[in-house]
Amino acid sequence: MAAIMDLRVERKAQLDLRGGEDVVRLRQAVREHAVAVGFSLVDQTKIVTAASELGRNTIQYGGGGKVEITIVTDGARRGVRLEFTDEGPGIADLKLAMQDGFTTGGGLGLGLSGAKRLSDAFDIESSPGKGTRVVIVRWKAR
């Protein structure tokens, strides 16, 4: 986990996540960063889709929050790192929340597990009453 917290940052943007329109803006901003790093079309689509899932979670379950989009480097590797934070109710059982098909909101239960599958690195911290922080990184394929 320290590994994805201590990357060199090249470029940074921050967006508020309050409503559905913000998820559209998030997708556009993540796409721009992925293009700037030189991601293939498939890799762009994967990180934008993961961002869409996590951004919706921040709004729907976290009561809104923010996302920080950064272009990061680790030696010769370049990638896009996304950090979603909210100060919502938190997740009581992270293991359960990460399972495919588990949902408390009437969705498909693919948000967290799907976003993890679409990322190269995934980290989540949450405690009841204190909110949730999710960090993902996707590296440009070499």
Added chain:
Amino acid sequence: MERIPILRMGRFLLVTIQVDMHDQLALTLQDDLTERIVADRAKGVLIDISSLDVVDSFIGRMISNIAGMSRVLDAQTVVVGMRPAVAITLVELGLDLAGVRTALNVEKGMALLQGSTVA
């Protein structure tokens, strides 16, 4: 209120999604289509998603819902034009759109609807 237009072509309804939809817009489309199937006595729905560069679980669920609702209302749904990168991502996300008929483009989708519905 912002809406995705629904066109009628004979017994079929045609929807081309050309904007990056926020969730409420997707839900409105789902409701509008369900009402139009009944109001227009439509036998088929063709949804063209060739302009969409992302289909996440919410939009995927909307597509499944539309297919399910139209089936219950005696209409067929065909989704056409999914981009390869979207298809790869959808499956990795964990969605396979089970029960949703697909075709490569509008022409093939129309042929599929015409072949599977009786006048």
